[in-house]
Amino acid sequence: MIDAADAAATRVRRIADGAAPRLRLAAGFYTGDRIRYGRAELSFLRWEIARGVLNPPAADPPGSPWWRAVNDRLLRDKTEALLLADGHPGEPSARSVRLWGEFVSRPSPAAWYRAHNASIVTGYLRNTTLALPELPSERFMMNVALVRVLYAHALVARPRLALGPFAPLGRLLGDPRGGTVGFFLDLRRAFPELYPLRGLRVEDLIAAEGRLPRALDYGIIVPRLVPLYEFAAGSLGLPGIEDLISDGTPCYALPARHSDWHGTSARRLSTRLAAYAIRLRA
Template sequence: MTGAESGGVEPAAVAAEIVLAVQDSTEDRFHLASDFYRADSGDRSRYGRAEPSFLRWEIARGVLNCPAAEQPGSPWWRAVNNRLLRDKVEADQLSIGRPGSPSSRAVHLWVEFIAAPSPRGWYRAHNASIMAGYLDHQPLAMDELPAECFLVNVALGRALYAHAMLARPRLALGGFAPLGPLLADPRRYSVGRSVWSASSTRLLPRIVAFATRAGAGQ
């Protein structure tokens, strides 16, 4: 949908159309997610590291694949990522002046982040979108294998813990609190590895594989 075609359409509807157009291509999903940060050459561009790092992991696992693919993706992972993308695109539409109001609290937080990027603002917006997607699509999560449900909850826990490391470092890290804002800063390339991806790409798939074999009686 072009700007001319969507002139009188609410930002939420524009965002939904844009995400619908890319949802069956992992490459297009990645570009849309990354372009949100590249659209601004200032402070916002510095935050385009943690989220794409996790997105690469999702794509590598195949959970975002098109349903018609040889290895179909996960309806739950796809739905939650769709929600995150829609919220960001809608906020971007509002921020460039398209008439309308945020359709959700998460979109409002993304609008605030765009206006004044900060690590805390990024976590508030990002985790609000993820939590909304998680809660909206709980029935889809229940259709996953038990091992995948475990992985879903671990991924969510990591997102919330990373936020706590920055916003409430003493609660999250105790005596190591001074390290929290540094380790969890989404502007750092390392946060995508240390907080999101490193253990996920190595340890968690092994746990999932083991739990799946155990559940099958192998």
């Protein structure tokens, strides 16, 4: 048998230009005692497919090289971990693969988030050059997606950091097997299902957010951004996470002038009330 890493890369290359094969490969990982863990991930993947960001380069319209690369990384890591568990030769090619192997051997919400987020963060760090040509509004969405998934991990692993006095609710709200986590990870509630986002500024995206997503982002998560990224760095153990935030602002491929994390939206009444409700240190 060929090395697990090579076999995984080959499988992903074969399905990279088809939405349905991508979905089948992603869903095929979640069988047996893992079956319910794929709920949030597969929902997000369907959103990516609907937006068209995973369209092949030759499609009309073409997809996003960045979104394709990040999804490729996630699929490769999971596939390699599963092949290793099934007896293929080789050692985990990356820390993210090792974490997926730990999840395969002993599934739990915390293990799933560590593995999933390690793959996602690795995808971000390895593909910055692909993100830079994207529109500022798209890069803002990339940062929101990352913040949300890091926060969902904290709900399970550091609930007091995530929710303050409401910490006992964290593990229930963040459990990837349940339906409530979709509120934190489903960007359909906040952003248009369209790519590219021509004619839309960051301010337009923020203005279009519903009250609940806005309260979540600016009232609950924004005041915790620095400890949230510190938690991610410690939990995932990936060099470079500290470069994804600057002066308390997520900055992946996005200059501060294109961000409004601490601006007008943070001053809305709903966000101030949400922040006040859980204002206790982790």
